[in-house]
Amino acid sequence: MEPRPAAPRPRLCDSLGADQTPSASTPNAARAELGRRAPAVAAVLPAGGSGERMGIPTPKQFCPVLERPLISYTLQALERVCWIKDIVVAVTGENMDAMKGIIQKYQHQRISLVEAGVTRHRSIFNGLKALAEDQPDSKLSKPEVVIIHDAVRPFVEEDVLLKVVTAAKECGCSDYDLEFGTECLHLALKYGHIKAKLVEGSPDLWKVTYKRDLYAAESIIKERISQHICLVMDTKDENHVGHRLEEVLKDELNHVKVTSRLPCHTGRDLDQIMSEQCYSYVCVNVMTSDFEEIRKLVNMLEESNLSILYPVVVISVYFLDYKSVPFDQKMENLMQIREYAKEVKKRNILLCGLLIYYPQDEQKLQESLRQGATIIATLIKERNSGLVGQILVA
Amino acid sequence: MEPRPAAPRPRLCDSLGADQTPSASTPNAARAELGRRAPAVAAVLPAGGSGERMGIPTPKQFCPVLERPLISYTLQALERVCWIKDIVVAVTGENMDAMKGIIQKYQHQRISLVEAGVTRHRSIFNGLKALAEDQPDSKLSKPEVVIIHDAVRPFVEEDVLLKVVTAAKECGCSDYDLEFGTECLHLALKYGHIKAKLVEGSPDLWKVTYKRDLYAAESIIKERISQHICLVMDTKDENHVGHRLEEVLKDELNHVKVTSRLPCHTGRDLDQIMSEQCYSYVCVNVMTSDFEEIRKLVNMLEESNLSILYPVVVISVYFLDYKSVPFDQKMENLMQIREYAKEVKKRNILLCGLLIYYPQDEQKLQESLRQGATIIATLIKERNSGLVGQILVA
Structure with missing residues (x-):
């Protein structure tokens, strides 16, 4: 087993759309709460996947939807949330230039790029590290809460993100294991040192996994x-x-x-x-x-x-x-x-x-x-x- | 609790697209096997649902895809499988005439209609009862294996159905509890008197649940x-x-x-x-x-x-x-x-x-x-x- 990398410190939560446990706080109350205390929030997007299940050579986060790559829709959904100060995207070296092109072409703001790791968790780690480093030349400010969001969930709404941040502040997730390829919540529960909370998502938060999901995404966007x-x-x-x-x-x-x-x-x-x-x-x-x-x-x-x-x-x-x-x-x-x-x-x-x-x-x-x-x-x-x-x- | 209805006798299996356990038999071997022994196979489609999750008034099985109701695609997928002798569809009384119209307009064959029950399991029971009854005026022949198939899974392929039938013959599912609204396999395992087997599905076997799934279905059909x-x-x-x-x-x-x-x-x-x-x-x-x-x-x-x-x-x-x-x-x-x-x-x-x-x-x-x-x-x-x-x- 590889030595475990030194874990970064910001609080961590996952905006997966699980709908088992509704959040107790209403979005409006949470928003007001967030407004009063204004924690520094950043987002990390692991986007190093290869999209094997799609059955097409392009990784799914780069697949075009109305001629624009899917990941650009996800970035758009995050950047319109004004209280997310920084968005860190982890992409593989070979896709780095393409990603820079996307940011420029679609005029995305507040985006930083880091290199993806070999697993989703390694990529998240690299994103967190970039946020945690107190380098004088870094544009990034050290956040109190970090939202981990899949690059292939383009329809995330502000209220879900708000619930996630509120839950993170309540539970204070502070450390997790990077070495296992299972889902974050599973890890959190297994290692038990942190409080984990499942935040209610909406059907819109679904993940683009198969080719049919790209079709659905395109139809939804056209309709909207x-x-x-x-x-x-x-x-x-x-x-x-x-x-x-x-x-x-x-x-x-x-x-x-x-x-x-x-x-x-x-x-x-x-x-x-x-x-x-x-x-x-x-x-x-x-x-x-x-x-x-x-x-x-x-x-x-x-x-x-x-x-x-x-x-x-x-x-x-x-x-x-x-x-x-x-x-x-x-x-x-x-x-x-x-x-x-x-x-x-x-x-x-x-x-x-x-x-x-x-x-x-x-x-x-x-x-x-x-x-x-x-x-x-x-x-x-x-x-x-x-x-x-x-x-x-x- | 209602008295348990007398259970019909045909062997029963569910073609849900679970993919935990790949079936041991290959489709070709199974097809040859089926050809030799030729069990009488029928299908029951519970189609009494109201489609609440769609957020639209029409039950999802009747939603139009390329101007044709979704259930017609599912019937088409089943009726082109020549070894399925009878297809029994359970619909609510209020949709009975609409369903008759669909069968006539799209010239579906080998279809019988029964009235749906208040739950999915009741509907299945009504379908099985119609198959089990030895009435002189019934066109239906008593089957050895019955496939239960969701009306809203239009993309089922013959090889998956074949695996399901083969597994049913191996396991000999013979009875199950109709009174609980949980999934069939769960019931089968819980009551333990039958051998249950999960048959590998394909991503195409997915269920039309949300409006986005209708969009995806339409795009897939257009592409095909x-x-x-x-x-x-x-x-x-x-x-x-x-x-x-x-x-x-x-x-x-x-x-x-x-x-x-x-x-x-x-x-x-x-x-x-x-x-x-x-x-x-x-x-x-x-x-x-x-x-x-x-x-x-x-x-x-x-x-x-x-x-x-x-x-x-x-x-x-x-x-x-x-x-x-x-x-x-x-x-x-x-x-x-x-x-x-x-x-x-x-x-x-x-x-x-x-x-x-x-x-x-x-x-x-x-x-x-x-x-x-x-x-x-x-x-x-x-x-x-x-x-x-x-x-x-x-």
Whole structure:
């Protein structure tokens, strides 16, 4: 047996989603408690695994979900929790550069990297050591509590982390055995010198283990970022067909928040929507067939940095009135969207056109609008880059 | 405590996917053994659950996956195993008519329905009782072994079922307690009068419990039915652009089997492809712009009954040579596909058009073909009915 490494000192707990014992403290009370006493909290992510059970060569923490590596979602979940001061990720030497690239590309904050060990526990140890060292040139501050979190549990919520920290402070976990490859809690109970506590998790805290879990993660993320659709209208006219489209969309997607905004002179309004993390925009062009409004919207989206983390869908809707412009001419005009869509795709903005027939017959119009809403719902739900630049017809 | 109901007599085993103890017998040996002695095997599916953990009102076994209820996939998995003679499904009274509708719509065979009990074990008991009764008017034959299978484990494979049956014959499970809501194996061990054996499952045998599992199931099914693409060419010319498209598709989808067939005078060839359960067809129309070939293909698909169980994707590809026909004219012609697509959608056939630019410039042509292949891959992978009748442009 290898000599046991000198154990670091911060309190330790595991945010595994076990649901045997509900925590006594409510999240709100815990948050208030944490606010008063403000312990220094850090997180360590062992991410040195090879993902053998996936049946694919890429380690699962680096598998793409909506073209972004899974671990980036986990980092995002941790870094939005403001009271986690440092996040230490343990990766193997061969993945070190890839990990640096991920941190840069997705602009992750408060992340430090250490080299992973040969086992999960060795990796955790390396992370703890980096936090425990009082080196003058270290950016890391010595924490009172360290959360150990799997790199492949991307959906962890702040309240679970809060429960874990509160439990750690109560139980004061202070040392554990690094040499056995079993689960932390099992070790803690076996060696008995520490109080161990199982904190209630939620079904969302599940671990991405098999390929089917990657599929599930992708669907969950797509669903989450499709919960809010903003219609950008180029007219104030309340009686216009754009507002009827809005009503049909609300009817079709009754679990989704559908709001509408005017684009001109209301930049601040759209800024607000973007800051609320709305990832789906439908530009209703009633007055013009040009792309000016689309360009303005895309520029605002770029400035907002919204598309760094998730693909943003933009659908440019036009209405086809047979009397004014013939179909082929309108279509030929709109084909210009293709080149522009290719360009903005590079910035993770997925642009499509949608041409909705506008017949005089009331029933036919309703049918057109309903089909338009179905196409909009499909494009937003699927968020597939393969259809970028297409002009769909309803 | 309720009086214990008189227990039925067939041997009983559970195909839960536990993986602690690998079965000693290999599937092939077991299959040969089963072939020699041919015990009468039946299956009981308790399907009376309410699916509370899903967080949705529909019980999970009736949740739609690709618009078909989950339980239909499980029935399909069992009924393709020819040595399972009868499949008894226990459903609640209120779902009885829905279940009858499912059996009829998806043409399930060898299925009998019984009323579910208030617990899983009661439901199993009702299923066993139906099998054990020697009533003259019963279509059911008394089995030697009964497989108990969860209605929400749709991906069970024949080899696992075979292991379960073999283990049941070895252990001879003969009686168990119906009054306790714990898992069968636990009961079997507790009451100790029977030999219990844990049969190794596979990760695919997992149970659909949460909403994320439905997402995963849908993605797995979509992936499975997209593993084979058949290109139907309307020309024998080996140098034609259709064959170049085939090469680009093979290149783009390197895990997918891509084959090509001639449609005219080769109906038998296509019959063969359909009997191999190919659910994705790309009709490459080089010689004409009409829909004759598409109509023939759709008719063959309808006769094959292929689209009863899964949505079949048909993509009608046309090439646009600027010199011969202008874009708007070609597009106007193709718009007729929309009405036809609506019609065939009713039969679960998802038809789209794809217009591929055919420029003289070699590099541009390659780019068009590559974009065409991306669109084909997207439509086949997503299999979304919202885009039916659209004409996409590459």
